[in-house]
Amino acid sequence: MKGALELLQRVSAHPDARCWCVAWSPSGTLLASCGGDCAIKIWGKEGDSWECKCVMADGHQRTVRTVAWSPCGKYLASASFDATTCIWKKTNDDFESLTVLEGHENEVKCVTWAPSGNLLATCSRDKSVWIWEVDEEDEYECVSVVNSHTQDVKHVVWHPTQELLASAGYDNKVCIYKEVDDDWECRATLEGHESTVWSLAFDPEGQRLASCSDDRTVKIWKKSTLGDGESDSSDESWKCVCTLSGFHGRTIYDVAWCRLTGALATACGDDGVRVFKEEDPTVDPEQPVFFMSAHLPKAHGQDVNCVSWNPKEAGLLATCSDNGEFAIWKYNSDS
Amino acid sequence: MSGGTRLENANPLIFQRSGERRLTATDEDEDLHCYFDISINDPEHPLSLEELNVVEQMRVNVNDQESMVSVEFTPTIPHCSMATLIGLSIKVKLLRSLPDRFKIDVHITPGTHASEDAVNKQLADKERVAAALENSQLLEVVNQCLSSRAM
Numbered sequence A: 001m002k003g004a005l006e007l008l009q010r011v012s013a014h015p016d017a018r019c020w021c022v023a024w025s026p027s028g029t030l031l032a033s034c035g036g037d038c039a040i041k042i043w044g045k046e047g048d049s050w051e052c053k054c055v056m057a058d059g060h061q062r063t064v065r066t067v068a069w070s071p072c073g074k075y076l077a078s079a080s081f082d083a084t085t086c087i088w089k090k091t092n093d094d095f096e097s098l099t100v101l102e103g104h105e106n107e108v109k110c111v112t113w114a115p116s117g118n119l120l121a122t123c124s125r126d127k128s129v130w131i132w133e134v135d136e137e138d139e140y141e142c143v144s145v146v147n148s149h150t151q152d153v154k155h156v157v158w159h160p161t162q163e164l165l166a167s168a169g170y171d172n173k174v175c176i177y178k179e180v181d182d183d184w185e186c187r188a189t190l191e192g193h194e195s196t197v198w199s200l201a202f203d204p205e206g207q208r209l210a211s212c213s214d215d216r217t218v219k220i221w222k223k224s225t226l227g228d229g230e231s232d233s234s235d236e237s238w239k240c241v242c243t244l245s246g247f248h249g250r251t252i253y254d255v256a257w258c259r260l261t262g263a264l265a266t267a268c269g270d271d272g273v274r275v276f277k278e279e280d281p282t283v284d285p286e287q288p289v290f291f292m293s294a295h296l297p298k299a300h301g302q303d304v305n306c307v308s309w310n311p312k313e314a315g316l317l318a319t320c321s322d323n324g325e326f327a328i329w330k331y332n333s334d335s
Numbered sequence B: 001m002s003g004g005t006r007l008e009n010a011n012p013l014i015f016q017r018s019g020e021r022r023l024t025a026t027d028e029d030e031d032l033h034c035y036f037d038i039s040i041n042d043p044e045h046p047l048s049l050e051e052l053n054v055v056e057q058m059r060v061n062v063n064d065q066e067s068m069v070s071v072e073f074t075p076t077i078p079h080c081s082m083a084t085l086i087g088l089s090i091k092v093k094l095l096r097s098l099p100d101r102f103k104i105d106v107h108i109t110p111g112t113h114a115s116e117d118a119v120n121k122q123l124a125d126k127e128r129v130a131a132a133l134e135n136s137q138l139l140e141v142v143n144q145c146l147s148s149r150a151m
Helices: B080-097 B116-124 B126-133 B136-146
Strands: A004-012 A019-024 A030-035 A040-046 A049-056 A064-069 A075-080 A085-091 A094-101 A108-113 A119-124 A129-134 A140-146 A153-158 A164-169 A174-180 A183-190 A197-202 A208-213 A218-223 A238-244 A252-257 A264-268 A273-278 A290-296 A304-309 A316-321 A325-332 B055-063 B068-075 B103-108
Touching: A004 A049, A004 A290, A019 A316, A019 A325, A030 A064, A030 A316, A030 A325, A040 A075, A049 A094, A064 A108, A094 A140, A119 A153, A119 A164, A129 A164, A129 A174, A140 A183, A164 A197, A183 A238, A208 A252, A273 A316, B068 B080, B080 B103, B080 B116, B080 B126, B080 B136, B103 B116, B116 B126, B126 B136
Parallel strands: A019 A064, A019 A304, A108 A153, A153 A197, A197 A252, A252 A304, B068 B103
Antiparallel strands: A004 A325, A019 A030, A030 A040, A040 A049, A064 A075, A075 A085, A075 A108, A085 A094, A108 A119, A119 A129, A129 A140, A153 A164, A164 A174, A174 A183, A197 A208, A208 A218, A218 A238, A252 A264, A264 A273, A264 A304, A273 A290, A304 A316, A316 A325, B055 B068
């Protein structure tokens, strides 16, 4: 089954700067982008083209590295090299700064909302992962600071259904966190990558985790079920069940697992975007086989930093690049 | 970033060694001959790093077709921060001089520095490099390193 990626639109979102991240709103109708120009921009479709609806240029003093939408779509979080995370509230077409989360010692690399909408996680070059709780009055409070990584933490992501967090770092490791007795702790460390792990993505059911690395591979990890049926065990055991190697020419900066189709997309420093699909998953769940369904060698003129599947429209993909642009693609699995 | 799309139009990097020798870039494209000269000054000393014998050798590999540039340098002193700063300065110089399409790899000549893995990893991490260059003090030091003296 050979697939293809068709370009729908290319937008020069952050001129003369890197575009680091693009994120679809939960409704799939808005796209947030952020970059080296310290700005966040919100894009919406007008007719056939994506237009800028809002610019938030004063929230941060340095590069904005990641933007993330709350599950309800009313809030946007932005993580910046200025060591802060800003929470924005959406009112009609405008975004207003609600609060600024401080505490990290240096650059915040990533921010992510839990599916419940009540928890937020951030990570930083200061090697820590912070977990924040939000209450009904929009008050944010840091509930845990976890120092499991020995270096820069690049990415954090929540499990789609459980209160479980995963982080990836410059120390080549992936850590899994759970809340144990009101405190967040690292319950598993996944080793195997030979260089920095840049990003993570859970599969739609939350059974597996994909990680991508500077070692030019994508690894798929699966949670091992404990033989004795311990359902309340705090221990997490994950093992690597698949490694995709030989496909990427340079560092893989991002990986995204489509909630609707199960397709896996990657953003690579060789300017390419690739989509992987799983071969018949029923053959052996412990040894999944993925094949490369689509490959666009020059998706952008420079490194691709981020890839994001639209949550509502199957096959719609957004990517962004060091050249400041983002692109919207349509992926067809059979071409 | 300046420079046209063809490598010949890129701003030359001036490299000065005590013997006034010029370093010729080796490349895999027969039709392309580039001369890369790099001048880097130690911010704490008035002489060039070359003259101070801080960097022994620099090999530059250019592949115009693949849009790749690889620079290998040999620090003569074991000090880790100095090697990182030199590497960072070389990287910045290349970023500013070459067309955007180029992938730039700067690393220490294998086997010539005790912390080469750690230094190389930092230099290869574009996020860390970008964040470091947003630090005005560090940027100032890098710029001083790169400012050329009498040539």
